Amino acid sequence: EAGVAQSPRYKIIEKRQSVAFWCNPISGHATLYWYQQILGQGPKLLIQFQNNGVVDDSQLPKDRFSAERLKGVDSTLKIQPAKLEDSAVYLCASSLEIRDSFGTIYFGEGSWLTVV
């Protein structure tokens, strides 16, 4: 079974530039998540999709971050304009729609962003 795919793996940009990350979840997984992991911290949820609808985006800095999942499969996370504090690993994850106590979230390898 193929895992969650993310690209690019690494990106270096200057502050005020824009960047986009792409995620392809595991086939059949209706729920998709974007997490931000700053160095030395645990992952923090930015946004959660159920199919192509947003379930939770309470911690997404909406003035500069946006995300979409138009066809309920792939997703794109965009940052515009980037700030130095956006330097982090952006993790995409997915899970089956039916969540029960045995549900598991599968993570991608992450996209490493450095803003200089």
Add this chain to the structure above:
Amino acid sequence: AQRVTQPEKLLSVFKGAPVELKCNYSYSGSPELFWYVQYSRQRLQLLLRHISRESIKGFTADLNKGETSFHLKKPFAQEEDSAMYYCALEGANTDKLIFGTGTRLQVFP
């Protein structure tokens, strides 16, 4: 507020020694607790969940609601256990995981 606390950034032990990675949580309900692990150059993956009461790779974790803790234990550490370990909480009726800051376990030969 929902919070997960892992007080140790680094835990170093010798092979064969017992290991306990501490996790405390704050949640005003009945949470689900998880341990995730990230080995070097690999993706974050689920190690175990409290609801399953399972032992994975020799690791166990017991939910103590009185102490609001979910410590991860292994009686005899192996070198291959060296990794980053994250404790995570999921609230009722939500898929949202709240992670602690992680503990790096180093097992020396």
